[in-house]
Amino acid sequence: MRTGAAYVAALRDGRAVYLDGERVKDVTSHPAFAEPIRCIARTYDHAKAAEADPALTYADPATGTRHGNMWLVPRTAEDLGARRRAHRFWAEPSYGLMGRTPDHVASVLTAFSAWRQLFDRGGARFGDHVMRFYERARDEDLYLAYAIVPPQVDRSTPAHRHAEPFLHPGVVRETDAGIVVRGAQAIATSATMADWLFLSYITPLAPGDDAYAISLVVPMNAEGLRLYPRRPYATAATSVFDYPLSARFDEVDTTVVFNDVFVPWEQVFIDRNVELVNAQFHDSPSHTMANFQSLVRFGVKLEFMAGLALRLAEVQGADGDPSVQATLGGDIAALCAAFDALAKAAERFPLLAGGVARPHPQYVYAGMGLQRRLIVDLMRTLRELAGGAFQTVPSSEAAFTSEETRADTERYYKSAAAPARERLKLVRLIWDFVGTEFGGRQLQYEMFYSAAQPVVNRRMFKSYDWQAAKALVARCLHEY
Ligand SMILES: Cc1cc2nc3c(=O)[nH]c(=O)nc-3n(C[C@H](O)[C@H](O)[C@H](O)COP(=O)(O)OP(=O)(O)OC[C@H]3O[C@@H](n4cnc5c(N)ncnc54)[C@H](O)[C@@H]3O)c2cc1C
Numbered sequence: 001m002r003t004g005a006a007y008v009a010a011l012r013d014g015r016a017v018y019l020d021g022e023r024v025k026d027v028t029s030h031p032a033f034a035e036p037i038r039c040i041a042r043t044y045d046h047a048k049a050a051e052a053d054p055a056l057t058y059a060d061p062a063t064g065t066r067h068g069n070m071w072l073v074p075r076t077a078e079d080l081g082a083r084r085r086a087h088r089f090w091a092e093p094s095y096g097l098m099g100r101t102p103d104h105v106a107s108v109l110t111a112f113s114a115w116r117q118l119f120d121r122g123g124a125r126f127g128d129h130v131m132r133f134y135e136r137a138r139d140e141d142l143y144l145a146y147a148i149v150p151p152q153v154d155r156s157t158p159a160h161r162h163a164e165p166f167l168h169p170g171v172v173r174e175t176d177a178g179i180v181v182r183g184a185q186a187i188a189t190s191a192t193m194a195d196w197l198f199l200s201y202i203t204p205l206a207p208g209d210d211a212y213a214i215s216l217v218v219p220m221n222a223e224g225l226r227l228y229p230r231r232p233y234a235t236a237a238t239s240v241f242d243y244p245l246s247a248r249f250d251e252v253d254t255t256v257v258f259n260d261v262f263v264p265w266e267q268v269f270i271d272r273n274v275e276l277v278n279a280q281f282h283d284s285p286s287h288t289m290a291n292f293q294s295l296v297r298f299g300v301k302l303e304f305m306a307g308l309a310l311r312l313a314e315v316q317g318a319d320g321d322p323s324v325q326a327t328l329g330g331d332i333a334a335l336c337a338a339f340d341a342l343a344k345a346a347e348r349f350p351l352l353a354g355g356v357a358r359p360h361p362q363y364v365y366a367g368m369g370l371q372r373r374l375i376v377d378l379m380r381t382l383r384e385l386a387g388g389a390f391q392t393v394p395s396s397e398a399a400f401t402s403e404e405t406r407a408d409t410e411r412y413y414k415s416a417a418a419p420a421r422e423r424l425k426l427v428r429l430i431w432d433f434v435g436t437e438f439g440g441r442q443l444q445y446e447m448f449y450s451a452a453q454p455v456v457n458r459r460m461f462k463s464y465d466w467q468a469a470k471a472l473v474a475r476c477l478h479e480y
Contacts, residue, residue, distance in 0.1 A: 004041030032232035070103035087296035096301025105144035111286035145194035147185035158206035215270035246438035292359035361463035
C-alpha cells in the first residue's frame, strides 16, 4: 500500500489539465486542486498506517501481501462487511462529500476481475488484460476515475448516426500495438487527482455503434488526453472559515477529451463489441459493488447532516423544543436510520452468483432511488431549522479581526449557547453544505451521480421480488 507522498508525487506526471484556457503546470500545488489532493493523500497515509489491521486490509492468499479491502473480491456477506469498512474509511475524511474516492472505481475493477469470463467472450487475451490491470492497480494502490457517460450531443440518435462522428469517444484507427481513440466523455469526477482513467459507456449502445463499444484504461498523462475541469470551488472560496467545504472537499468534475489517444492492447478490456459493453456493468457485479460504495458514502453524509441539524438546534437553544425535536426525529433521524438499514440489508443479504457475493440489487437500487429524495428533504430541513441564520452573518471572517467591527461582531452574532465565532463557524459550514455553489453541486451529484431518476427506478423495477407480492394477491383472489 502506498503513502500519501507517493500518491502526490505520481500526480506530477505532465497531465494536460486546462483551466480558464491555460495549462495547469502542477495540480498538486494549484489552489483549485491542492486541498482535495491533500485530503486524499492524508487518507492514503492513514490507510498505510492501518496496513496490518484485519478490519481494513486482507492478505493475498498466494503471496501474503496485504491490500486494502477495496480490492477484495467479496465471496460472503462478511467480505461485503470488510468492503463496507473500507468505504466508510474513505468517506469519513470528507464527511461523505467526496463521492469518487479511490474505492469507487476500485470496486468496478475488482468486480471485473471476479467476472473475467465476460471479457473472455471478446477473446481470452481481453480477460487477461482485465486481470493484469486489476492486479497492478491493487498492488500499486492506484486511484482511478471513470468516464462512462457521453455528452448530451443528441440523445435521440445513436453515436454512429451523429452528423459529426467521434464527438462521443470511439476507435478511429487500429494498429498492431493497439487502438487510437477520439472523442469526449461528459464527466470524470476527480480525474485531475486520480492516476488512471477508465473509459467506457454505461448508457446503452445501439446496433451499429461498434466503433464506440470500448472499455479501456489510460494513464492520466496519456498523450492526447486533455482534462477540462468545470469551475473549481476552492479558488472562489475567500477563506476556509467562510467556505470550509468548498475550500477543502471539491472533487472537481472534469470533461475528458481524447485527441487521438493511442491505447496499447494490454489496456483494452473490450474492443468494439456492443453486446459486451452493454453487459459489462450489470452481468458482472460491478454496478452493485460500485454503488454499494455510494450507499455507504451517502450514509456518512446523512450522519453528518443529522449532526449539523442537532448542533444548529443546540446553538439556537431550540433542541429542547418539542416541535424542533419532532422535526429532528421525523424529518432527519428516521430517514437516516431507514437508509442505514438499506445499506446493511444490501450487505447482510447478498445475491450469491458465480462465487461472488453481490450487495443485493433490491436494496442497492432502493437506496439509490431514495438518495435524491433524501438529500433534498434533509437540505430543506436544515434550511428550515436555520431560518435567517445564513443571512445574519458578517460578510467575512475579517469582521473578527477588524478593530472597528470586532466588538459588535462578538456581541451581536453570538447566541446564548455559543460565542459568535463558534456560532458563525457552524452557520457558515451548513450554508456551504446547502446553499453555495458547492452545496448546489452536492445536490446535483446525489441526483445524477449514477443516472437520471427513471433509469434508477427501472433498475429497481427489475430487482424487486415481485413474485412474492404477486403470490399474495393471487392467494387473496382465490380464497373467496
Ligand atoms: C456531479 C456529477 C458528477 C458526475 N460524475 C461522473 C463520473 O465521475 N463519471 C461519469 O461517467 N459520469 C459522471 N456523472 C454523469 C452522470 O453519470 C450522468 O449525469 C447521469 O448518468 C445522467 O446522464 P446525463 O447527464 O446525460 O443526463 P440525461 O440522461 O440526458 O438526463 C437528463 C434529463 O433528461 C431526461 N431524459 C433523458 N433522456 C430522455 C429522453 N429520451 N426523453 C425524455 N427525457 C429524457 C432524464 O430523465 C433527465 O431528467 C456525473 C454527474 C454529475 C451531475
